[in-house]
Amino acid sequence: MRKLYLRMRSLLLASTSVIIFFILWELAALYLPSPYFPDPYSVLKAFITIITVGDIDGYTLAWHTLMSLERVLLGFVVGSATGVPIGILLGIKPTLKNAVTPIIEPIRFIPPIAWIPLSIVLLIGMYRYIFLIWVGVFFPVLLDTIAGVKRTSITLIQMARTFGADNKKIITKIIFPGSLPEIMNGLRVGLGVGWMCIVAAEMIGGEPVGLGRLILKYANLLQIDTVIVGMITIGLVGLAMNYFILFLEKRLFRWRVEIKA
């Protein structure tokens, strides 16, 4: 009974804050002198229009979203497929890691946006997007994988050796499953960063579809309500992906003893 009460209470609190947010938004739109700050209702109208009819060129929100998702997921797959194995390699060979660190570290701090000019002159079409998303995904995945590998207990490795395990078995049966929590965390962060890169990536120009492109298009048209529709969609999809991976983590890692605060 108490559990139900608590849930209802938190639901009520959440709804209240959302409602207050919309009220504040409406008030701001009413009292701000700028004509470029749309009120919630016009954003809602723009939402409905772009979901049903589509944008000024006929592309619907679903289409824009799917295109952006496709690009991000492709980049994410490449980023993970490179980040995890390289991370495992660098994690088990500290001398190698120390050797490549002076190259990786400065590159890691170059934001994906700064890679855009290079990507335009060197790559074409979908490869550009994949590359830019890869830049965002690779480093979190790499770093978290290395951290996970390093955290592997020596005792477990020694135990495996006493049973006669060779290096390959130690990697597949001890190091990889043991680092999986950290790897998943890196994947989740990497996907988030990759998703945030999509706006920058799509602003390069080229294909006319994508959430980032939608925002740019409507900013050019000075129709800010649809700009906000694009922003909200990007936020919601990013949130959904994050929660999805968290959900996966929870199910996969039941064996982790959670420290209750």
Place this chain on the structure above:
Amino acid sequence: MKKSIIVLSIILIVALGAVAGMYGAGLLTPTQKVKIRIGYLTGDLHHLALHVAVAKNYFAQYGIEYELYEYINGPTLMQHFVMGELDFAYVGTPPALNARASGIGSNVTSLPVVIGSGNLEGSALVVNQDIIKNISDLNNKKIGTPGTGTIQDVLISTYAKNNNLNITKYPGRISDLPVQYARGEIDGFIGWEPYPSMAVYQNNASILLTSHDIMPNHQCCVLVVSDKFLASNPEIVDKMVAIHRAAIDFINTNPAEAKQIAMNVTKLPMPVIELAFSHMSFSKSVNVDSIKAFLIDMIRLGIIRNIDIEQVDSFINGFINTKYVSG
């Protein structure tokens, strides 16, 4: 003792910050001469009048100090214009129309007012002749534009609608369009000169339509001033208009030298410049009918949402300042 040092340091830092801020905002320097801010577009030969005025030093002759701001397309320029970041701009008619429509009724936005004609016509649709041989071949092809809401975008959208064509528009940066075309990412593009001529000359593109073919004699770029600046500095606007008209006259009476200036600005070879010039015309009067036509097209395309067809005439009256430019 330690506490008071911390407090003193904080006060010092805040004071320094305030002084820096005030200096940056120009509150501390004695009021200088007004420096006008002029916006224009990357490599856009439609704005040749501006480059001529700069090259021939007209601004100094009229005692005006100026700063130039470059943008990648008209809509982007207008985003900054309405926020009051520019006083004058050379820009395409449709972006200026859209900016004025979006901000009308608000007293915080700077609305554009036309005070001069930039140029007429001057855009071209270039295509890969192997893929697109005639108009109907345009169906289902990828055509690059310099951005949504540019005059090129409006021209091609209206043309496609009127001719029942389904064209996939690929908006991008104008400087990227010839590159994308060369790589085959797009089947053609529509842009402002000299980029179409560049593609013809360097990438074997062929001109399918000039903007003259799409809309004869249409107004392309205009010189606009912010309504706020016009209200506060009318005498400077007088001078700017004089400079602009002198530059237009110069282009028409000294075409060779004008082309030379165009070459210096774009760093392109003379044959490209010649070809580009053949598509543009520079006049001192605007084509009001074509401006009205653009406005109606933009309302029909859904670009401009808060002006009805009935309001077009009064809108145009407010948009064009007949003291400075006639139709």
Place this chain on the structure above:
Amino acid sequence: MEKAILLESVSKKYDVGSSSLEVIKDLTFDVNENEFVCIVGPSGCGKTTLLRIISGLEPPSSGRVLVFGRPPDPKRQRFGVIFQEDSLLPWRTVLGNVEFGLEIQDQKEAEREKIAKTFLELVGLQGFENYYPHQISGGMKKRVAIARALAIDPDLILMDEPFADLDAQTRSFMQRELLNIWSKLNKTVLFITHNVEEAVFLAQRVVVLTKRPSKVKQIINIDLPYPRARLSPPFISYRERILTAFHEELEVT
């Protein structure tokens, strides 16, 4: 008959920076098949190092090590090693953990489950197959580790202070269980401990090591029948003998 373990003048030296640390020097003893031998010695005397050498994880610096007549190699021989620390894989169930050794030894899947369940039953944990390590007690974890080691039918069982972390009650329970299993399966067991009472309770022979660099100080045969009464006079006297030898090593500075 072949010795289960043969150590002849084994030495082990580690290079630490510019100097070297000699942990074991000139160590010699042997273990017969099916014997239960305990090693006791002061901490730091290299007991764990000795275990690693015997199981083939590390080579000796000099001397000879033979397990059933051959140099030890965990890939060729089957060692059942039980560590002091918790060495269960936290992401596998109890059953999954017991199967682990069998997996490494490339046992077929269907067989693995059968064998694993058998040994879980042997250590008294039937019913706990699907529990995770974090859900069972320390003693139960040790029993899983024992089941895992036994499941591969090891040639040799090596235990490194496995009951040190357990409370006294669980510890004596585990000691009795271990003797049970040993008598049932007839395995050779080498058991390291610093708990003298434990050594007397479990071993047929107790090897007392000197302090570092260690060699064999004394080997004492425990001539008592199983199960042993901890408070009986002979038990206590063996304990005193070993403790004396032990303390001699501790006193020498």
